[in-house]
Amino acid sequence: MEQIELAKKAIAGDETALLQLLKQEESTHYRIAFSYLKNEHDSLEAIQEFTFRCFRKIHTVKQAQFLNTWLIRVLLNVCNDIQKKKSRYEFRKDVEELTFQVDSNKLELSEAISKLSPEQQQLIYLKYYCDLKNKEIAKEIHISEGTVKSRLHTALKKLRLLFNEGGQS
Amino acid sequence: MNDNNFDKLKEELTNITVPTEKLATLRQNGYTKYKKRQKRTRLYFKQVALIAVLAIVFVTSIRVSPAFANAVAKIPGFAPLVEMITKDKGLKDIVDNEYFEALNIVQTKNNITLTILGTIADETGIVIFYELEAPFNLSNLETKEFQLRQNGEVINGSSTSGWPYTEASKTIQGKLEVIATSKIDYSQPDFEIYLKFGDTKETSFTIPFTLTKPIQPSKVYDVNKPLEIDGQTIYVQSLTISPLRAELKLKADRQNTMQILQIDQLKVLDEKGEEWGKIQDGLVGLGGFREETNSIFIQSNYFRKPEKLTLVLDQIEALPKGEDYVEIDFLRQKVVKVPPIEDFDIKILDSNSIEVTYKPKVDHHVQLFSDVIDAKGNKFYQNSFSVYENHNGFTENAYQFDLKGAVNPVQIYFFSYPHYLKGSTQIEIPLTE
Structure with missing residues (x-):
C-alpha cells in the first residue's frame, strides 16, 4: 500500500519520492540491467541513464499501479540503447568481444532473453523474476489475461528457439 | 523451456551482487543530469x-x-x-x-x-x-x-x-x-x-x-524603400505601431546570393535619440525572409508619439543560398547533409526531433530552424523548441517537428544562424500617416 502512495507522489512530481522508489527497487533494476549487459560497468551506466530518463518522463505515467512495469520498460529501453552503442563500438575491438562471449556463458538464458523484443522481455521479467501472475500482468500492462497468455506463449516459443540454437553451437 | 529453466534464471539473477554504494552515486548522477537539463525554458x-x-x-x-x-x-x-x-x-x-x-x-x-x-x-x-x-x-x-x-x-x-x-x-x-x-x-x-x-x-x-476598456488603434506607416548591405538588397515595406508592439515588414531581393535569415541587431531611434530594440523574449516575429510575410516585432513607442524615427539594421544573419539547410533521414536515423560551418553538431533524438550543439560568438537566443520540406516538396513545421544550459560557450538546443505524413529524407531550413553580413545600414522613416 505504501508503495502505491510513493508511486502517486512520484508521478505528481515529488522528486524525493521517486528517488526513494528507485532505491527500493535498485536490486531488481540492477540485476535486470546486468543480465542484459553482462558487466558491472555498463550496468551502472544503464542505471544512471535510467534514473535520468525516469525523472524526465515520469509525468507521462498515467496510473500509479503501473509505475513498476513502466520502470522496467524504461530500463530495458536504456539497456537496448547501450547494447546498440556497444555493439557498434565492439565491432572495432574484436578482442574484447571474445572475452565478452566467454563471460556470457554463465547467463545463457538471460542472453537469449535479451534477444527478444523489449515488450516480450518485459513480460518474461514480470512473470519469472517479479513473480507476477498472468492476471496481475494483465492488469499492469492493460491487456486481457488471454492476451498475456498468448504473448507469453509466443515469447517462450521464440526463447526456446533461441535457447536451443545457443545450446547447440 | 520449462519452469526449471526460469528458476535457474531467477537464481542467476539473485546471485548477481548489487554494488549498492556505486548505485547510489550513479543514481545521484542521473538525477543531477536531470536537474541541470531542467534549468531551461x-x-x-x-x-x-x-x-x-x-x-x-x-x-x-x-x-x-x-x-x-x-x-x-x-x-x-x-x-x-x-x-x-x-x-x-x-x-x-x-x-x-x-x-x-x-x-x-x-x-x-x-x-x-x-x-x-x-x-x-x-x-x-x-x-x-x-x-x-x-x-x-x-x-x-x-x-x-x-x-x-x-x-x-x-x-x-x-x-x-x-x-x-x-x-x-x-x-x-x-x-x-x-x-x-x-x-x-x-x-x-x-x-x-x-x-x-x-x-x-x-x-x-x-x-x-x-473587454470594456477602449482599444487603441494601430498606426500604419508605409515606407517602401530599398537598403543595400554587403552586396545584398533588403526592402523596408512598412512600420505599424500598436500598444503591445511595433511591427516592421521587410523583404529580401530575389537576386541576392545570400539567404538572409534574422537581423540580430535592429533598433529604432526617435528624434531625441531614444532607442527601442527588438522584442527579445517569446514571440519576436512572424514569418521570415523565405516567406510571403516577414514581420519583426520591435518594442512599442506607441504612447510616446515620436516625430520621426531612424531604423538601424546591424548584424544581419545570412548563409550562402544552397548551404542554408540540413538534410535528415529520420527513417534511417541518418544526417544526410550539414552545411560546412564550424563548431556545429547535430544529433537525431527520435523520429521527429533533433538536438543541436553550436558555438555562437555572441549571445544567440532565436530558434535555428523552423520549416521543413520533405522529399515530396511538402512543407512541415516545428512545434517545440528548448534551450539547455550553455557550457564552454556552446549552446545546446532541441527541436521537435510535426512530421506526420512527411516523406524522408527531409530538408530542415535554417531560420537563424549567427553568421553575418559585413557592416550595418540605416534608413529614416517619416511619421506621416
Whole structure:
C-alpha cells in the first residue's frame, strides 16, 4: 500500500519520492540491467541513464499501479540503447568481444532473453523474476489475461528457439 | 523451456551482487543530469500557417527600478508583468498609461483553480495573465491546449502559453499570448479562453470574458524603400505601431546570393535619440525572409508619439543560398547533409526531433530552424523548441517537428544562424500617416 502512495507522489512530481522508489527497487533494476549487459560497468551506466530518463518522463505515467512495469520498460529501453552503442563500438575491438562471449556463458538464458523484443522481455521479467501472475500482468500492462497468455506463449516459443540454437553451437 | 529453466534464471539473477554504494552515486548522477537539463525554458506553440519567431532569454538581472517593480506588482493580477517589463520597454509605457484591464475570473475544476487575472489587448494581439492553484505541485504541469475564441471561432494566429521553469510550487503565474494573423475586431469584445492541462484528468477550462476598456488603434506607416548591405538588397515595406508592439515588414531581393535569415541587431531611434530594440523574449516575429510575410516585432513607442524615427539594421544573419539547410533521414536515423560551418553538431533524438550543439560568438537566443520540406516538396513545421544550459560557450538546443505524413529524407531550413553580413545600414522613416 505504501508503495502505491510513493508511486502517486512520484508521478505528481515529488522528486524525493521517486528517488526513494528507485532505491527500493535498485536490486531488481540492477540485476535486470546486468543480465542484459553482462558487466558491472555498463550496468551502472544503464542505471544512471535510467534514473535520468525516469525523472524526465515520469509525468507521462498515467496510473500509479503501473509505475513498476513502466520502470522496467524504461530500463530495458536504456539497456537496448547501450547494447546498440556497444555493439557498434565492439565491432572495432574484436578482442574484447571474445572475452565478452566467454563471460556470457554463465547467463545463457538471460542472453537469449535479451534477444527478444523489449515488450516480450518485459513480460518474461514480470512473470519469472517479479513473480507476477498472468492476471496481475494483465492488469499492469492493460491487456486481457488471454492476451498475456498468448504473448507469453509466443515469447517462450521464440526463447526456446533461441535457447536451443545457443545450446547447440 | 520449462519452469526449471526460469528458476535457474531467477537464481542467476539473485546471485548477481548489487554494488549498492556505486548505485547510489550513479543514481545521484542521473538525477543531477536531470536537474541541470531542467534549468531551461521551454516554449510550446502551435504554428498556424505562419512561422512564429521565438526567442528564449534567461533574465538574470532585473533592470527596472525596484520601486517601479513594486508598484507594478501591486496592480492586482499583473505580477507576471514585472518580469516582462524587464525585457520590454513598451510594456512600461503600457503600465504608466494604465492600458490594461483587470478581470479576476475564477474557476475551479478537479482541485485546480484557474484565475484569469487580466489582459492587455490591441489590434495585433492579446496577452492574458493567469494564476493556477492546486493542492499539489504544478511546476511540471503541461499546458496541452490553449485557444482564444471570439464568436465561437478560434482567433487565427500564433499563440504561446506556459510559465518559466520554477521550483516545485502549488501556485503558478503564467501568461497566454495570441498574436493575430489579421487585425482583431473589437466591435464585439466578447472572448472565450479554452485551456487544457496535462494532468491525469486532463482538466480543461472554458472561460468567457468581455473587454470594456477602449482599444487603441494601430498606426500604419508605409515606407517602401530599398537598403543595400554587403552586396545584398533588403526592402523596408512598412512600420505599424500598436500598444503591445511595433511591427516592421521587410523583404529580401530575389537576386541576392545570400539567404538572409534574422537581423540580430535592429533598433529604432526617435528624434531625441531614444532607442527601442527588438522584442527579445517569446514571440519576436512572424514569418521570415523565405516567406510571403516577414514581420519583426520591435518594442512599442506607441504612447510616446515620436516625430520621426531612424531604423538601424546591424548584424544581419545570412548563409550562402544552397548551404542554408540540413538534410535528415529520420527513417534511417541518418544526417544526410550539414552545411560546412564550424563548431556545429547535430544529433537525431527520435523520429521527429533533433538536438543541436553550436558555438555562437555572441549571445544567440532565436530558434535555428523552423520549416521543413520533405522529399515530396511538402512543407512541415516545428512545434517545440528548448534551450539547455550553455557550457564552454556552446549552446545546446532541441527541436521537435510535426512530421506526420512527411516523406524522408527531409530538408530542415535554417531560420537563424549567427553568421553575418559585413557592416550595418540605416534608413529614416517619416511619421506621416
